[in-house]
Amino acid sequence: APDGFQRRQAELCRFQALPSGTVTRSDMSGLSLVLRAARAAFPAGARQLRTGGLRSAYAKELFLGKLGKEEVFPYPEISNEELEEINQFVGPVEKFFSEEVDSKRIDQDAKIPPETLKGLKSLGLFGMQIPEEYGGLGLSNTMYARLGEIISLDGSVAVTLAAHQAIGLKGILIAGTDEQKAKYLPKLASGEHIAAFCLTEPGSGSDAASIQSRATMSEDGKSFLLNGSKVWISNGGLADIFTVFARTEAVDNDGTKKDKISAFIVERAFGGVTNGKPEDKLGIRGSNTCEVHFENTKVPVENVIGEVGGGFKVAMNILNSGRFSMGSASAGMIKKLIEMTAEYACTRKQFNKKLSDFGLIQEKFTLMAVKAYVMESMAYLTAGMMDRPGVPDCSVEAAMVKVFSSEGAWICVSEALQVLGGLGYMKDYPYERYLRDSRILLIFEGTNEILRMYIALTGMQYAGKILTGKIKEIKKGNVGVALEIFVNQFRDIMGRKVDLGLVGKDGVAHPSLEESGKKLEENIYYFGAAVEGLLRRFGKTIVDEQLVLKRVADVSINLYAMTAAISRASRSISIGLRNHDHEVLLTNIFCTEAYFKNNYVMAEIEKYAAENLDDSIKKVAQQVLEKRAYICSHPLERTF
């Protein structure tokens, strides 16, 4: 019986009854007035309350083979008031996007028409996460994710908004002083000013050492002179406020001078800011991407974000915090695609049968539904975790959501296009645009490769810190510890029953998800063992084993996805949401597939480079790259 599960639910209800605070609100105008008025009916602090404690290390704990069930069970909820509030936002925004936003035209003209931008501004969508005291909507992460679902219906708009607030003004929001906030946020929230994030340079993607832009302090020490060029800046041509990263000379603790990265708020009005013409892109064509040049731009000292020389941390925090919303955005897009393609599949007939009667077409819809479901579950679980009181660090979870959802979105869009066959390839239909737009998801905000490294290395670092003592004991030849490991491994071989408290008596997952829960538990346990094995084998040199790290990241992403799906489905069953049996099916399908994939990948992890093909893979790449070409002889080639 799901005793433990019900107890959790009771706990959840208790937490939600906690008191709330009030906030001041600034002036508002336009359509957002209605929204904000609706919103004002509810105390803002209510959304601060979530279950669980301050600790937030679910994803990292996975690397130890532990399941921190109290962090992910029960699935985070929002209060009825909040729900009502967000629904009042959702309505007008949805209406706006379906009626006012002409995605096809935006894509063709490579420009978002001013009236569309105006509409977005009046809806308050330029200040979704800016606190109400600065004139924003002050949405929690969860509510932001919810709106993201709708905004993503047009890739160009979504990217424009994300570049503005997910990264562009995020620096001011998370590290700015009160003066900076008061000065800049109101205009940014209303959309009067648009923000852009300027990090990438011609010679620098993720390497801080190759940033060439430089800010030199003036002699009076009151301002910096900024010089440098930035490339691929989203909103670069529209923005008035830039968050710019540049080298400054900083004095170290030991008195030596050293170049360090600093973050600046730069207004276009400071002068010396020019931008190139908008880049012609594959997708998200309506968003403005261009080069931005700074030439002797005078930036006052007050405009440094954080402290001088502290730009690296600011950049990392901005990048880490911006990613989680991609999950709900992708899910929103896929849900829309399912609707559109299902319409087609149920009406087109071939051989006197509807397209929807063919197994291979059905499979595609299942795939899309499963992906959308899991993405959504991950996105809202993560958003819920981030909304907990305190400043929980969910960067690993957010990265997992980003990787999973961007790849899922790409696959799903491609499958949706496939359902329509030749029609999907035509420009008359929106599928090719969705396909082009979704390709960027795998690239920006940290490419998926880079994020996999982040996920795996952060987890390994966390597990390594805890396991170092144990591993050292083994290496020293401590018989006791070695024996323990041997016994453990022997029990694994003999078919261990893993019980991490997810299912069964005192389990937190619903009994109808028992199979999936067991699979997750087993995967988590063996993943912990695999990580320990890797630490024993590679130690700190694991950094150089990217092929291994990629597998580690893949398994951990799957584990988090399984967790999110099980947690959400459990909640749905327990509170009797509509179609919760469908959710159970989706969860079971996903968990079973992921379970087998995980087992395969973990078997690869345990093997040595010669057996899991890593050696061969590297060798082929090396030979190809040495010649910088495909080196096989042509099949028609002869030697005599």
Place this chain on the structure above:
Amino acid sequence: MNCVRKLLLARELSAGRGILRQAAPGRDLPWLQGSSCAQRFWPVSVRSIRSSAALSRSELIPSARGDKEKDRGSRDGSLVPFDELFERAHEGDRTKAAFSRAVELFCQRDIRRRGHVEFIKAALRKMPEFGVERELDVYNKILDVFPKEVFVPRNFIQRMFNHYPRQQECGIHVLEQMENYGIMPDKQTKFLLLQIFGKKSHPVRKYQRLMYWFPRFKHVNPYPIPAALPRDPVDLARISLQRIAADLSAKITVYQMSLTDVSDAGKEITQPHIVGIQSPDQQELLAHHNPARPVFVEGPFPLWLKKTCVYYYVLRGEPLPPEEKEETIDSERNFFYPLHLDLDLDRGPWDDEEFYVDEVEEGPIFAMCMAGAGDQATLAKWILGLQQTNPILSQTPVVFHLKPGPQELQAASDSESGEEEIPQSWHAKQEL
């Protein structure tokens, strides 16, 4: 195959009748009268010699000289000094045409091809002299000298024992020489060998072995050298430098073209060529070089390209002292993921796939060049050119460690051997 052969035979017989008659005047050859049914007239027991397709055309041309040669040949008797045949054949140049002429002369002289083994051996010896040692069709022509079908074993006893061992050995010699020069036989060779020695004979076996190994070895060299090296020393330097650098991003710069000019004062000024190579990696290494430490120009070092030896110079630095070698990883380097883990665990022995290698420390090499002269003045011009792209070089002391070049050693041998040389280069000498 058989059909084709028969057809060929028939054609040759009808065409070559006149020549055969000419070759053996006064002999009654009744089997030649009815060319239309040549097959019937070709019992193997008649040990007649016939010429094959390869030769039939040339034989068809009635040549006055051929007659003359023939007469002389018969005057000399059966013991012909074959070397002389080649001497006589080349009137002036030793070329492929002359060589072919010699072979043709031999074939025309005697229908029975008496002494063909000796002739073939002489021909093989003479090939390099005529510069045809790498010509496949010449080898085929030599094989064509063998009388056809005579040495094909006709019963199991012949097949069991070494049938016509001298001829077979001679055939193998031809193939061996081809092997040594890396010439791959073709269909024609096979056809000839089958015609001469028959299936499963030793030369055919040799041929099969060649055809087994040669294709397999054809591309065994991962760094092939072009069959004909360029004559222009600048182009040659280009190829050589690219070969040593083994980096596709390395950039070749011609700092100076070779030039001979007469100055106003009437003095002759020669300006040797200077070709250098530098990769972006080397440029970066040099940019990080501490200008307080000198860099060295060293050389000349030899590089062999087949039979050509060229010499190159390097610009290198001293090995870094250990305290400067350790690169500290900046923790604030990567915006996205940590570049190193803060763990006190090392790699286990099972995943350590590096072999123990006793490494000899060498300093970094910053650039390489080849020049038309090895004196310090020329090389200084190279360094001057390098300064354009590597500004740090202008602040760095450059020390010239030049060994005496090979010019003194070779001066003597050059004059006596008189071998062809790449113009104005003691450093790039073609040796045969």
